[in-house]
Amino acid sequence: MTPDPTRSSLAGRGAPAGTSGFWRADPSGTGSRGSRVIGTLALVGLAVLALFALVLSPSDAGPNASVNEFGEMVRILYVHVPVAIICFLAFAVTAFASAMVLWRKTEFWDLLAAASAEVGVVFTVLTLITGSLWGHVAWGTWWEWDARLTSTALLLVLFVGYLALRRAITDPQVRARRAAIAGLIAFADVPIVHFSVDWWRSLHQPATITRFDPTIDGIELFTLMLGMVVFLTTYVWLMIHRFRLQYVQARLDDRGLDVALEERRAEASAALATTAGIRQ
Amino acid sequence: MFRDAALVAGKDLRLEWRSRVTTNQVMPFAVLVLVLFAFALDPDRRILVEATPGLFWLAVLFSALLAIQRAFVVESIDGVRDGLRLSGLDPAGIFLGKAAGIAVHLLALELVLGAGVAVFYGAHLGSPVLLVLTCLAATTGLASAGSLYGVLAAGLRVRETILPLLLLPVVAPVLIGATQAFEAGFRGTPADGWRWFGLLAVFALMYTIIGLFAFDPLLEEA
Numbered sequence: 001m002t003p004d005p006t007r008s009s010l011a012g013r014g015a016p017a018g019t020s021g022f023w024r025a026d027p028s029g030t031g032s033r034g035s036r037v038i039g040t041l042a043l044v045g046l047a048v049l050a051l052f053a054l055v056l057s058p059s060d061a062g063p064n065a066s067v068n069e070f071g072e073m074v075r076i077l078y079v080h081v082p083v084a085i086i087c088f089l090a091f092a093v094t095a096f097a098s099a100m101v102l103w104r105k106t107e108f109w110d111l112l113a114a115a116s117a118e119v120g121v122v123f124t125v126l127t128l129i130t131g132s133l134w135g136h137v138a139w140g141t142w143w144e145w146d147a148r149l150t151s152t153a154l155l156l157v158l159f160v161g162y163l164a165l166r167r168a169i170t171d172p173q174v175r176a177r178r179a180a181i182a183g184l185i186a187f188a189d190v191p192i193v194h195f196s197v198d199w200w201r202s203l204h205q206p207a208t209i210t211r212f213d214p215t216i217d218g219i220e221l222f223t224l225m226l227g228m229v230v231f232l233t234t235y236v237w238l239m240i241h242r243f244r245l246q247y248v249q250a251r252l253d254d255r256g257l258d259v260a261l262e263e264r265r266a267e268a269s270a271a272l273a274t275t276a277g278i279r280q
Numbered sequence: 281m282f283r284d285a286a287l288v289a290g291k292d293l294r295l296e297w298r299s300r301v302t303t304n305q306v307m308p309f310a311v312l313v314l315v316l317f318a319f320a321l322d323p324d325r326r327i328l329v330e331a332t333p334g335l336f337w338l339a340v341l342f343s344a345l346l347a348i349q350r351a352f353v354v355e356s357i358d359g360v361r362d363g364l365r366l367s368g369l370d371p372a373g374i375f376l377g378k379a380a381g382i383a384v385h386l387l388a389l390e391l392v393l394g395a396g397v398a399v400f401y402g403a404h405l406g407s408p409v410l411l412v413l414t415c416l417a418a419t420t421g422l423a424s425a426g427s428l429y430g431v432l433a434a435g436l437r438v439r440e441t442i443l444p445l446l447l448l449p450v451v452a453p454v455l456i457g458a459t460q461a462f463e464a465g466f467r468g469t470p471a472d473g474w475r476w477f478g479l480l481a482v483f484a485l486m487y488t489i490i491g492l493f494a495f496d497p498l499l500e501e502a
Binding site: 102154157158160161164165168169177178181182184185186188189192193195196197199200 | 428432433436437438442445446449450452453456457460475476479482483486490494497498500
């Protein structure tokens, strides 16, 4: 495949040095005015979310509590649930972009798949950590071989492997193709992993997760939705930067080769000049 | 496609027949793993009997990694990949051939390991039909997924370390399904095992189909 850098309009190619628009990044960095706006929104959003999740929303206790009465611990769900949903979204983006790499064969989709997988791994780790904290309070153990936990952990390993494969291949074209197939296989594996783990656990013991009462409304629902929006903004912001970093990295690799070629040529012509000088 | 597959599988099996790497190295390794499990878990047979299905399939997985490495390393040294590409064989046929070659290796391994658990762990073969069919379905899945990841990792400097990382999480459903089916098979209650056999069959079918389509772009590169 031939990567077509002109399609990567997001990465600011063709912008004269020193100028940057709202979306166009300065060639020497990964930020633009647009990404700074999104970053600021994410930061402010996180602060507002903290206010709502920690202070304004009620704890799961008292007369209006759910059957489980999680008390203050219920607040971790305002982070855990959005982060878990974003991690699946991120891997879905990787899978979609991987399919597009095989179809359209452009650098844009390859970099998008890579960036989304990186951010997705971070969000998966966050999901596991917050879930583990939750489990410690709700079930009394840090880890439970529950279907969802186990398949999320496998998902993490699958995409860590995907990123390791990307790092192991140096040729960008070979990398794009192999990584695309690996990304698609990894994503196709998710349902079958989930299904098998689900059966495996349900055969041994009843499900351990006592579900958080889904019939929430009012300020709790608002806080949860706010969490979704805030973490989605954070995801987009991280994606923009990771994407641009990958792009700049690829250009650096291209340039590194050109520079090395130039140096060798200069050496060769210098050597020629010396031998010619000696002959004279 | 099937003729091409037979050619490639024949080549791989002839290679093995002449070099005897699987018979002389991988099989002894698999038996050694069984013995090591016994050291780790107590020679008291009770724990071993309970864990036999899982240990059997873990031994198969570890040995399968070696067999898959082997199937692709011998090729990369002599540039067989390019040769296969130039030969005009159907890529889907090449995939089926590689997978079939690996599957034959694995079935032979499972036979030896089966004898091993029967002797060392005193496993009782309760319902042989389920056990044999489970072996066939699980082996097809392992061989298909293994050939896919084998060619993904082929030619990389880190292939020995990256193959387990890529392959083992993907074949986790095979380990779970085959272990559960074997448990039912050893206990002699095959009714519990058929759903797991179904899962293994779906896995095998899925990865065979992915391989048939994905091998073309994978071989196409430089």
